Amino acid sequence: MIVITFLIKEGFKSLIRSKYAGAFAILVIWIALIIVGLGFITARDALVTVNDIKTQFDIDIFLKKTSTPLEIKDLATTLTRMREIEEVEFISIDKAANIFEEEFGEDIFEILDYNPLPPSFTISLNRLYRNPTSVESIISKLRNEEIIDEIKYRKKFLLLLEKYQQTVLIVIVFIFLFLTLMSVLLISHSIKMTIFSRREIINTLKLIGATNNFIRSPFIIEGLLQGFIASCLASITIFLISYIQNNYLQPIFNYQIIIGYSYYISMIIFGSFMGFIGSIKAIRRFLA
Amino acid sequence: MISFNNVSCTFSNKGGIKNTNFIINEGDFVFITGHSGAGKTTILRLIYMDLFPEIGEVTIRNYSSKKIKQKEIPHLRRKVGMLFQDFRLFPDRNVYQNVAISLYAAHYDLHDVKNKTFNMLEQLGIKNKWHHKPNELSGGEQQRVALARALIINPMVLLADEPTGNLDPKASIELLNLLYEINQNGTAVIMATHDYSLIKRIPEYRLLQVSDSKMVSIT
Ligand SMILES: Nc1ncnc2c1ncn2[C@@H]1O[C@H](COP(=O)(O)OP(=O)(O)O)[C@@H](O)[C@H]1O
Numbered sequence: 001m002i003v004i005t006f007l008i009k010e011g012f013k014s015l016i017r018s019k020y021a022g023a024f025a026i027l028v029i030w031i032a033l034i035i036v037g038l039g040f041i042t043a044r045d046a047l048v049t050v051n052d053i054k055t056q057f058d059i060d061i062f063l064k065k066t067s068t069p070l071e072i073k074d075l076a077t078t079l080t081r082m083r084e085i086e087e088v089e090f091i092s093i094d095k096a097a098n099i100f101e102e103e104f105g106e107d108i109f110e111i112l113d114y115n116p117l118p119p120s121f122t123i124s125l126n127r128l129y130r131n132p133t134s135v136e137s138i139i140s141k142l143r144n145e146e147i148i149d150e151i152k153y154r155k156k157f158l159l160l161l162e163k164y165q166q167t168v169l170i171v172i173v174f175i176f177l178f179l180t181l182m183s184v185l186l187i188s189h190s191i192k193m194t195i196f197s198r199r200e201i202i203n204t205l206k207l208i209g210a211t212n213n214f215i216r217s218p219f220i221i222e223g224l225l226q227g228f229i230a231s232c233l234a235s236i237t238i239f240l241i242s243y244i245q246n247n248y249l250q251p252i253f254n255y256q257i258i259i260g261y262s263y264y265i266s267m268i269i270f271g272s273f274m275g276f277i278g279s280i281k282a283i284r285r286f287l288a
Numbered sequence: 289m290i291s292f293n294n295v296s297c298t299f300s301n302k303g304g305i306k307n308t309n310f311i312i313n314e315g316d317f318v319f320i321t322g323h324s325g326a327g328k329t330t331i332l333r334l335i336y337m338d339l340f341p342e343i344g345e346v347t348i349r350n351y352s353s354k355k356i357k358q359k360e361i362p363h364l365r366r367k368v369g370m371l372f373q374d375f376r377l378f379p380d381r382n383v384y385q386n387v388a389i390s391l392y393a394a395h396y397d398l399h400d401v402k403n404k405t406f407n408m409l410e411q412l413g414i415k416n417k418w419h420h421k422p423n424e425l426s427g428g429e430q431q432r433v434a435l436a437r438a439l440i441i442n443p444m445v446l447l448a449d450e451p452t453g454n455l456d457p458k459a460s461i462e463l464l465n466l467l468y469e470i471n472q473n474g475t476a477v478i479m480a481t482h483d484y485s486l487i488k489r490i491p492e493y494r495l496l497q498v499s500d501s502k503m504v505s506i507t
């Protein structure tokens with residue numbers, strides 16, 4: 001335990017001693033994490049806002065005119081039981097006629113003498129399933145229902161949305177991977193420099209009976225600290241940005257940034273983890 | 289305690305040490321003498337297993353050069369204290385830290401690090417310099433810090449590779465007196481030197497002479 005405390009202190013000292021190399025790595029990772037962090041929020045909000053346009057995902061299920069009330073009831077039960085579905089609305093032929101009249105201003109009986117409109121269900125989806133893939137999967141599940149005549153949904157819109165979401169996702173993932181890799185390499189490079197500048201000291205430590213773990217630990221702690229400090233700084237920065245936006249800039253950009261604690265915690269864990277990986281990478285090359 | 293059994297360890301330039309046999313016992317004071325390049329440092333490096341013989345076997349207590357695992361080397365080194373001509377202190381640490389780190393690195397009994405360290409510094413007459421960095425000390429003082437660092441973990445043998453090489457005559461004699469005192473307390477000392485005038489400072493010693501990579505004699 002005393003040794004662990006000692007090694008942690010050594011890690012801190014080592015970071016302080018590394019001066020510019022360490023500070024530079026922290027600065028760059030700080031900026032990278034701000035980009036990644038804000039990118040994440042933008043992506044989240046961009047993807048989710050669209051998903052919030054609830055009715056865009058509604059599916060209309062038209063039934064055969066021959067379907068019996070019992071069959072309709074059965075289907076209604078099936079639909080309500082599906083976890084993808086939030087709300088099921090039955091539109092009887094009378095109701096359909098009412099809707100027709102509301103929309104077109106004419107009574108269907110006056111035109112046709114009988115009601116040609118089929119009964120139907122309008123289902124709206126749970127928030128989590130408001131995406132093109134889920135819509136397709138729901139439809140395929142309903143395909144073998146006997147009494148369904150036709151299923152209508154906004155196919156074109158969904159395809160467009162899917163493309164848009166994919167593009168956003170790919171760009172985000174790409175930026176994310178690039179910045180992560182860059183951060184890990186930077187930490188690794190800074191630790192390599194530290195190891196290189198301290199190679200004589202490392203040799204002396206070996207001579208006085210230090211184990212490899214004893215020699216390595218401060219470098220691992222140094223890398224971990226770089227990631228930790230950078231991610232704390234990035235968290236604070238993002239918090240300030242969201243605070244300023246929500247409290248002062250709201251009238252200009254009508255947009256509320258909502259960030260939970262878990263977001264900051266994840267960022268700090270992620271940053272520290274990058275530091276850890278970076279220093280492990282350096283050590284594997286130089287302190288084998 | 290230490291035995292060389294038909295040990296050969298040579299470098300590409302044919303330097304090193306060949307067909308060497310000797311035994312060093314607990315509490316011995318051994319001088320290794322020979323001209324520069326004769327193989328003195330090679331013998332010491334074989335003892336702390338920084339080098340391994342091509343032929344033969346080096347054993348230190350129950351550690352054998354043939355069987356020792358990489359992981360066990362730190363444990364061996366904790367039994368073997370070392371002094372060098374260039375001191376090899378940690379330049380960015382003060383005297384106190386230079387000595388205390390040895391306790392941490394050796395996972396030695398970490399109870400009362402402060403007291404132990406200051407006691408050791410006091411014994412070697414450098415307590416009042418505890419907060420100085422090595423470059424603020426004289427050569428003699430630096431070598432005593434190195435000695436404190438080696439002794440604080442109670443090694444069974446102290447290896448000294450031309451420890452007086454950077455010291456003036458007065459400091460050299462002082463160091464030898466210290467080494468003698470340490471030896472009197474039971475720690476074996478093996479010191480490589482080519483300064484014969486220092487040898488007679490020790491009343492009772494053994495002499496291992498090397499020349500051109502060969503052991504010429506041992507008393
Ligand atoms: N790492 C090495 N690589 C090549 N040759 C070496 C190495 N270390 C020592 N030697 C050679 O081995 C010989 C003996 O060296 P050493 O044991 O250091 O001598 P001494 O300490 O008696 O002056 C010298 O000729 C030296 O050049």
Ligand SMILES: [Mg+2]
Nearest residue numbers: 328329330449
């Ligand atoms: Mg030598």
